[in-house]
Structure formats: structure tokens, C-alpha cells
Amino acid sequence: MLRSNEAPVIARGAGLSYCLASALEGGHSIQSDRFNRILAFDRDCGLITVEPGVTLIELIDVCVPAGWIPAVLPGHPRITVGGCIGFNVHGKSQYHAGNFAATVQELSVFHPDHGEVCCSRERDADLFLLTVGGFGLTGYVTRVALKLSRLQGGAIRLKRVPVANLIAAVECMEREAGRSDCVYSWNDLNRRGRSFGAGYVYLEQACDCPVRGSFRPRRLSPERRIFGGLNFYNRLTGRLESRLYGLKEHFSSGESVLGLRTATFPINGKEIYFTLFGRTGLREYQMLVSRDRWEEVAAQVERLLRGHGISATLGSLKLFRGNRRGLEFGGDGICLAIDCPANAASVGFFEALDRLVISVDGIANLSKDSRLREEVVRRMYPGYSDFSARLGRFDPRRRFDSSLRRRIGV
Amino acid sequence: MKAVIVGASTGVGRALALRLALEGASLFLVARGERDLDSVISDLSVRFQGEYRKMVVDLCGTSFDPQDLLDAAVEFLAEVDSVFFPVGAVSESDVGVPDPGVVEQMMTTNAVAVLKAASCFGEYFQKRRQGRIVLFSSIAAAAPRNRNTAYSAAKAAIETFAKGLRHTLEPSGVRVHVCVLGYVDTAMTFGKRLFFPIASPVRIADDIVRDLKSPGGRKYYPRFWGPVTLILRHLPWWFYRKLSF
Numbered sequence: 163m164l165r166s167n168e169a170p171v172i173a174r175g176a177g178l179s180y181c182l183a184s185a186l187e188g189g190h191s192i193q194s195d196r197f198n199r200i201l202a203f204d205r206d207c208g209l210i211t212v213e214p215g216v217t218l219i220e221l222i223d224v225c226v227p228a229g230w231i232p233a234v235l236p237g238h239p240r241i242t243v244g245g246c247i248g249f250n251v252h253g254k255s256q257y258h259a260g261n262f263a264a265t266v267q268e269l270s271v272f273h274p275d276h277g278e279v280c281c282s283r284e285r286d287a288d289l290f291l292l293t294v295g296g297f298g299l300t301g302y303v304t305r306v307a308l309k310l311s312r313l314q315g316g317a318i319r320l321k322r323v324p325v326a327n328l329i330a331a332v333e334c335m336e337r338e339a340g341r342s343d344c345v346y347s348w349n350d351l352n353r354r355g356r357s358f359g360a361g362y363v364y365l366e367q368a369c370d371c372p373v374r375g376s377f378r379p380r381r382l383s384p385e386r387r388i389f390g391g392l393n394f395y396n397r398l399t400g401r402l403e404s405r406l407y408g409l410k411e412h413f414s415s416g417e418s419v420l421g422l423r424t425a426t427f428p429i430n431g432k433e434i435y436f437t438l439f440g441r442t443g444l445r446e447y448q449m450l451v452s453r454d455r456w457e458e459v460a461a462q463v464e465r466l467l468r469g470h471g472i473s474a475t476l477g478s479l480k481l482f483r484g485n486r487r488g489l490e491f492g493g494d495g496i497c498l499a500i501d502c503p504a505n506a507a508s509v510g511f512f513e514a515l516d517r518l519v520i521s522v523d524g525i526a527n528l529s530k531d532s533r534l535r536e537e538v539v540r541r542m543y544p545g546y547s548d549f550s551a552r553l554g555r556f557d558p559r560r561r562f563d564s565s566l567r568r569r570i571g572v
Numbered sequence: 573m574k575a576v577i578v579g580a581s582t583g584v585g586r587a588l589a590l591r592l593a594l595e596g597a598s599l600f601l602v603a604r605g606e607r608d609l610d611s612v613i614s615d616l617s618v619r620f621q622g623e624y625r626k627m628v629v630d631l632c633g634t635s636f637d638p639q640d641l642l643d644a645a646v647e648f649l650a651e652v653d654s655v656f657f658p659v660g661a662v663s664e665s666d667v668g669v670p671d672p673g674v675v676e677q678m679m680t681t682n683a684v685a686v687l688k689a690a691s692c693f694g695e696y697f698q699k700r701r702q703g704r705i706v707l708f709s710s711i712a713a714a715a716p717r718n719r720n721t722a723y724s725a726a727k728a729a730i731e732t733f734a735k736g737l738r739h740t741l742e743p744s745g746v747r748v749h750v751c752v753l754g755y756v757d758t759a760m761t762f763g764k765r766l767f768f769p770i771a772s773p774v775r776i777a778d779d780i781v782r783d784l785k786s787p788g789g790r791k792y793y794p795r796f797w798g799p800v801t802l803i804l805r806h807l808p809w810w811f812y813r814k815l816s817f
Contacts, residue, residue: 193762200614200615200619201618202618
């Protein structure tokens, strides 16, 4: 199909990014869910080779019984390995494990002008580094070899630590990061003043405690609507939602034990959260800013939320470590995610966040924001020109293209 | 179980392979695409650590000899107790009055080659006085129309032949099943908006394996297609000819 058809194409995994990375007007999306075969698994050294359509839950179901687990796992079980590579995603373990690329040993990618090329950090390294975090624009990944980590326990002990505000949350996370496998937070960004961002820091540690109940991976589909696609989130209900969630956490036990899959995929089972946005939909802004600018950023975010009349339906923090490369969402600093309905007010709010993030040399996650434009991405990402040039040399005829690529102009 | 699956690399065939492997079956897998077959076998080997082997065969090819297929399967499995034929192909050219070449292609792929192989296995099972042949038809056989005419005819041939085969082999203890498939989520239905629900190959495979305990016969997958095709078969011509589906 690729050889005989000149229309541009793009691979599609689960389609769970928020930014139309696997679709394009006038082209073809290649659905990858049937490319979900496990090609090899060395149970002694934890090396597994899979096709790109393998979902994270399928991967875990094979690896965990053998005592292995991928070190980097984003939050929904139906995300595919190919999708993880396309955005070089992160998970709750980013501070310790880095991004998904850290687990990729080797991959094969097919491009009609180059054939099927096997690449790694040692062989065809340029193509490897362009493909991981390359939004699927170097070709169709046909095979991925992943290095897994030893499973430390079949369950997760979760500790909830209440925090008074966003600043206190980061301080708590920094204190606890060295002692926990994963550290992240939930924050109520509708509070004000000294309580802005009050919420909970979650500390996760692997354990072998018994767990009751079973895990069922759910489907996250934009076609699931209730009441004709009504948006339930407005200024009042957004605040109410946050307060109710905070109350639920308040009355939850300070420590609990969760099943491995339940803890690994926190979004699973919370599909109603997305459904309640209705046809309006949600916007998410996920920023990564340096630690030394954090207090300033937190204050500005509060001011902007109030100034634009935004009710945030979600606020969440992670600590990040690593190097910044290309257009990947990675580096050292504090990661803050903000969700709100995709209404008119959110447009101005997000544009203001763009200016804020640029002013502090931060970056925004391209996989989460469906409206970031070329000029903003160019200013945020120092690696933009280099990435664009390398991609242009590899795929000058733009055989692989996407709405994301056209929007950010690489 | 020691089973042969012809058409094992995709769709219902692949789902059947997974389901039977889950139950501990040893499998001899046949398909046209070698790379896909290799991937399926690798996948099964990782998940289940059973015994699996492939044979690359083009049912439309002039060199296809069903005896070779049977001999290779018996050599690997030592004995075969079940054979499945989840094979089907449609053609975009099978529209209106189909071209003779399209008719030949559809009849060969969907009926002639399959039934030749079924006969071969039927003789083998008859001598052993045990075995199971599972053939696959389509709801299209109940409602031929101005599209997929040759395909519908091929599937109708499967059903008629299967009934005769069952009549012949039942006294020998050999079971003949016909699985009449409705809309299944495969390349044939991909991207189409259809009036009736589309079933997943995994669900279909689960139901087929469950029904293997029965003595044979024709069953619809999913079941609701039984009453639907009953109505379609008995519609008066003056009404049927106005339908567009």
C-alpha cells in the first residue's frame, strides 16, 4: 500500500493522545491494532520483542507472570507500544526511570523510500533517535525490542500525604522521591491564596501484599456520550468536582494496597471523567518548568486561572529528571498538568500559559495540547530546527504526515 | 486437541489459533503470508509454549495439493483430530455481473480449494472413525444480491457440500460443523457503517470453540443472524428485489 499509494500516511495506535497525531486530511491512517503480536520473549534477561500495536495491558499480561515489567508505563492500559515510542512518553516513574526511550533497545521502521531499517543506539543511531519521539513521522514501526525491569512486587502500597498547596506539594515530593518508586500528586487548582493547589501527594512502593478484586481494562472512546453530549463542567461544577474528589481522598485511608494493574493505570475506570466533558471536550496543558522558577510559575498559574475564569477539573504534579532532546517532553524540573473544558475561555488561558512557559524556558507537552502552533513550539523547543531539518532530510517527500505535523510545521 | 487451521494468520483464523492454544492444543497453521504466519507462531509460542508449525500455501495456486497439506499436518502432529477452514476472500470486482475471472477466483478461494481439502481430511477421519471438520460460510449465502454474487454462491456451495459430507461421515463418528458468520470485525468490514452490529473475531472464536462439543451442524455467529437470514430467505421476490444492502 505504501509503495503503490502516494497519499501521505500515518500510523495509528489506540488514538489516545489529545492532539490528533494519528490522523490527517487527504491521507491515510494505518490502524495498528492487529499488529499486536509478541515476537520473542527472553524470560531470563527480560528482553521482549513486540509489534507496535501491542497494548500496555497485553504487554503486562505477558511480562508480569514471568517476573518482569516495563519501567515506564503511561496511565491507560490500551495505549500501544507504538504510541509510547511516537511521543517517547513518560509515566509516574519518570523521576527514576526516565521516558519510554530508556526501555527501547532496538526497533525496525519501514519507510517506502528506505525499506525496512533496523536501528538502535549503536546502529543507524540517527534514525533511532529520530523515530523515538518522532511522532510516527519517520515511517511505520514494525518491531520493537524492549528491555524490561525486574518486578519488585505484585502489588503497590499507596500512601496519601495531604499537602496545603502547590508549593508544599513539590517540597513533599522532593523529600519523598528517593524513598518511593513513584511520586505524583493531585491538586485542587480552584482553591485560592495559601490553599491554591491543596491536595494530596501519592507515594507508591512495590510490595507483595495480597490484593482483592480484579482488573478489567476499559475503553476510552470520544464517541461515548451521555445526555446528547452535554458538558457537565462549568465554573461551578468544575469546582464542585474538585471539592468532591478532595473529600473522597480525605475520607480514604492514608495507606492502601492496590493491585499492580489498578495502580499502574489510574485512568482506567475513570472514563466518566472524560465523558462528562461532552461534545465540548477537554483541553490539557502539561508544562515542564525548571525547579528554580517553580514558585514564580505557581503564582502566575493561579493568577491566570482566576483572570480567565477557568475552573480546572484536574491539577497534577510530577518530578522530572533527564535531558531535553528534540521535541520530546523531557528534562529536569517540575511537571504540572491542568485540565479544563475546551471552551472559549480556555483558548486565551492556554495562550497565556504558552507565554508564561516560554518566559521561564519551559516546555509544553505536544501530545496533550491540540492547539500548539509552530511559532510557539519553535520558541519553546531549542531542538525544533534540528529535528525539523533531520526529518526533512529523511522524509523529503513527506510520505508520513499528520495533522500534528502540519500544525507544528516540522 | 491436534488441529489444523487453514487461514490462520488473520481474523477468525488467528483468533481460533489463540483460543485453541489457550486450551493446550497443538496446532498446524496454514496461510498464504509467511511473515504473518511466523508472527502468529512466535506470538503463540511466547504466550503458551505449545507446539506449533506453519505451512505456507496459496489455495488459489496451481500447485496446491490438499494431500500435501494433510501429509505435512500428520507428519507434525502425528495425528489430526480437527481441521478448521476460516478462509474467505471478497473482491471489489465482484459487483453486478461479475467477470468470469472473478467468478473463478471467488469460487476457487472460497469453495473449490476448501472443499477439496475438506474431502481429503474427510477421508482421513473416516478411516480413523473420528475427527472434526469445521467449515465457514457467510450470511451472504442466505441473501445474495448485486454485490458479492460469486462470493455468496461460493459460500452457499460450502453449506450444501457440508450437509452432504455430514450425512456421509456421521455414521463414522466424524463431526461436520458449518459456522455461518455475520459481520465480523476484519478487513472485509473495516470502516463500514453497517446496519447490524459487528462482532469481534475473538468473541466468534470463543463461541465456536464452545460449540465444538456439539455433534455438528450449522450455527450462526452471532446467533441473532439465524432469525435475520430466515426472514431474508423467505422474502417474496417482488419485495426482495427492491432491497439495497
